[in-house]
Amino acid sequence: MKKMKNDRNAEFDIVVIGAGHAGCEAGLAAARLEMRTAVLCMDMESVAMMPCNPSIGGTGKGHLVREVDALGGEMGVNIDKTFIQSKMLNTSKGPAVHSLRAQADKHRYHFEMLKTLESTENLTLIEDEVIDLIAESGGSAGGVIARERGEITAKAVIVCTGTFLSGKIFIGDDVRESGPAGMSPAKEFGKNLAKRGFPIRRFKTGTPARMRRESLNYDEMKEQCGDENIVPFSFLNEDKDYDIEQISCWLSYTNERTHQIIMDNLEKSAMYSGNIVGVGPRYCPSIEDKVSRFRDRKRHQLFVEPEGTDTDLMYIQGMSSSLPVDVQKAFYSTIPGLENAEIVIPAYAIEYDCIDPLSLKPSLESKLMENLFCAGQFNGSSGYEEAAAQGLIAGINAAAKLRGKAPLVLRRDQAYIGVLIDDLVTKGTNEPYRIMTSRAEYRLLLRQDNADRRLTEIGREYGLVTDERYNRYRLKKKRVDEEVARLREKKTDISDFRAFLNRHGEANADETPNQSFAEILRRPMTSYEDIAEIDDETRPSLGRNEKTEVEVILKYDGYIRKQINEVEKLQSLESKRLSDNLDYNSIGGLRLEARQKLSEIKPETVGQASRISGVSPADVNVLLIYLEKMSREKNI
């Protein structure tokens, strides 16, 4: 169904396929960058739907949300409007790994995002099923073909199909074609993409049962409350006070009876029936996986989480399964608090089509079709936050492409988003990919407190950062920098300092006179709040995030410098560009494996090349010499 189209007459500038967390960010970014944008979804109910856990954030993921926000994305703002519990995780550790997580009211999260989409200029929301792409004669994307509306022409397309593509749900031996949460799947688009030569594969994931709120016995479970001091996700909300009534989650455990029932029925699980071909994520195993793989564990924990304020549904985190419903009933009821649980929606596994992300450029544009961008679960990731981050970048880059602007590619030392996308497009993934702090080598630089310092200037340059956000950021940066300078300069009074140490039970500590406040802060047990005791009236009154940032900058000074040094060493490799049509087979000295990998992945920089598995340091040297040789030949 190919058709010649003139760009100028295209109905839209950009069409986004899907309105999940990736699609919403992509659509909003494109529209806000004044692109005439259409966002297509299978079902209006699927807009910003949370088909799995009712929470946003967590380790690594919370960092992503802060980064999306700092760049001018929507996720942070939307969860701040709709959360019902907020918790800063990892506070017993250092601030680099503090991670924010909020329980969301699923319905309100969807509804607020829907309102935002509807009220955004240049954005048209359309309910329809995409069947195929329109390819221009030159091989670039020219829009989509939808089931009801037929051709929708556009200059660029962003694919954010989530788990809808050829979706299949498994409960025991019951298999049916379905999208998430019982919605219709997109049956043809995945097949047509495969026909067009896109490397399509199958991944799977799972979700636990939803139970009726009143059917659970909360006396048998341990209450999990939110934090007293609520920290919002969005930098825009930093000075807001949140005085909401938080709703608790509940902790309970499986026991040997639970495990016995699961082991007795293991062969009934869809996972073991051989029906599922998709690859599931290791970090999100089903309960039958946990029980059979870790037989020495006497119990596994689970969290019972409310799906909202005005819904009856409770989400059983930690207990996803693809066992038949009767077995589910039996094992869930062995768990304290769940004895009389009514299962409203049973646990299920879902399998879907996605693309091998090695076929994408770091800009998230396809290498196979120009002006086709891809984001979210379609790229082999998993998680709302991972999806939102990619959606935002795909939206920004599709707009940049149409304007002839260079794409936004964040480096690994700039953002978790950079780590996420670089991992996907350079290393690929064999399972649904989840971000983790241990994937980030420059963790001390990529903190959630400084996401604005790292990214807001960049967001401004690409046009997504509003004046309000930008001015806030500038002011905060100024105040933090001034306070850091003041504390570096200011010396302690020795008698004050001694008294301070005594009060804090550190009478024997090093009390070298004339230390600066910055030096005192470097002591592990001393916080920025603590030193207020011996500080004077020149101490400014900072916001909570500003305080954190000051403290972190001074406390980790040495380690941060160390990481910056490493980054600088690698920088020169990142700035050396490799052309798309470089023939690696013609470069003498490259090892065979390196030639194959480089030809397949076509890295954009020598830095990216160096991270491909199978490319050795010697190969990198050969590339450097080759580039140098080429540039000299040009000059002759």
Next chain:
Amino acid sequence: MADTIAAISTAPGEGGIGIVRVSGPGSMDIMRRVMKKCPTDIEPRHAYLGDAVSGSEDSAPEVIDKCLFIYMQAPASYTGEDMLEIQAHGSNVSLKSILGAVLDSKIAGIRMAEPGEFTKLAFLNGKMDLSQAEAVIDIIKAKSDLSLGIAEAQHEGRLSESVREIRESLLDILAEMAVDIDYPDEDYELDGSGEGSELVGKLRWVLSDVEELLDTAAIGRIAREGVRVVIAGKPNAGKSSLMNAILGEGRVIVTDVPGTTRDTVEESASLGGVPIVLVDTAGIRETGDKVEKIGVERTTRAIAAADMVILVLDGSRELDEEDSSVLGYIEHMNSNNILVVINKEDLGHSISEEAVREKLPGVRIIRTSLIGKGAQNASRRVSEEIGEIFELGKINPQETNIVTNERHIQMLKNAEMNLDEAIGMLQSGEPMEVAELSAHYAYDSLGKIIGEDVGDEVLNTVFSKFCLGK
């Protein structure tokens, strides 16, 4: 900023002279650290004479060798960067010691050069013309294939096995830390920070394993370069006779005139397949004679670099002041590494073994007469003693778990330093995720020894050993 790199640039093996080369912005600072009494205003591309010394900033410097050194300022050098060339006497031992001192200086992130790296820099900095580029690529390719070959060979060896075991223990620890950071809600508790915590205990085990491996570096050197035996004693005690007896030929001039051997004389012999390097020294005695004074200085340096000292005494005379001054040079040494030969037994018994042991407690003593059959006998017994002291019978370079490669030693030292740092941080209550980074660097360093890609190993371990997830 560019790295500063160093390597021995001359071919391995004994030569008259050898060169240690340094390139990069740290060259000047390294020169000031390693070359004793380096003049303040060095003229680039001029040769200076000086002593190369080892030792870090806070330990007393020890003289390694007298060297010529040349400083070259960017861009007027082979690589086009600041460079330092140290020309030393060509024995492997002194070149390695100088390279060791350069690397130990830790100045400007100094590291070992990769194969072909000086040449690569020369090319990248425009010091070589285009026609040479392909040749450079070939060189790098050849060298990397070669090192790959070596790495593969070592996969079979015990060294890589030990490194792998250490890495595995460290990997488990890293996985525990990663779980603790990434899964704060999960049912796993990590006894992390503070003195005596489980985590510190485990890291200490790994550290001690690394240190144990580093300790084998000395044995490794013996297996490869031989035992360095210095023969010392006052003039005319019979040092050269002993050396000749061991070598089985009269290479060193032997006369009755004290002080005939003014230079140190090095000869190599083989003891059951393991090389030994014999160093015959000038007799040590305080003297006004300038030539002999230089000889005395050389002797003291030779003793400092020795694995073992054979002290030859003239048994026909009582211990005198000259003997005492020689004893003074060696009494700090481990008595296991000293062998005393009391010579001229035929001429009388003026030195008792007790008198010797009073100065050198527990030392091994041989009484002999280094003429005719006596010399042969002595040579055989000395050889036996050396073999016993260094357990040479046990060394089999193919099988023994020893570290011999300078790059491996550097990587082990890196790992040691980073582990030490991680432990220190946890003990002083620094956050775990900062300590984890140091532990991770240690893991990477160990990985570089066996040439393993550092990829998703930690995550793989996390998911195989811990039951995690929603």
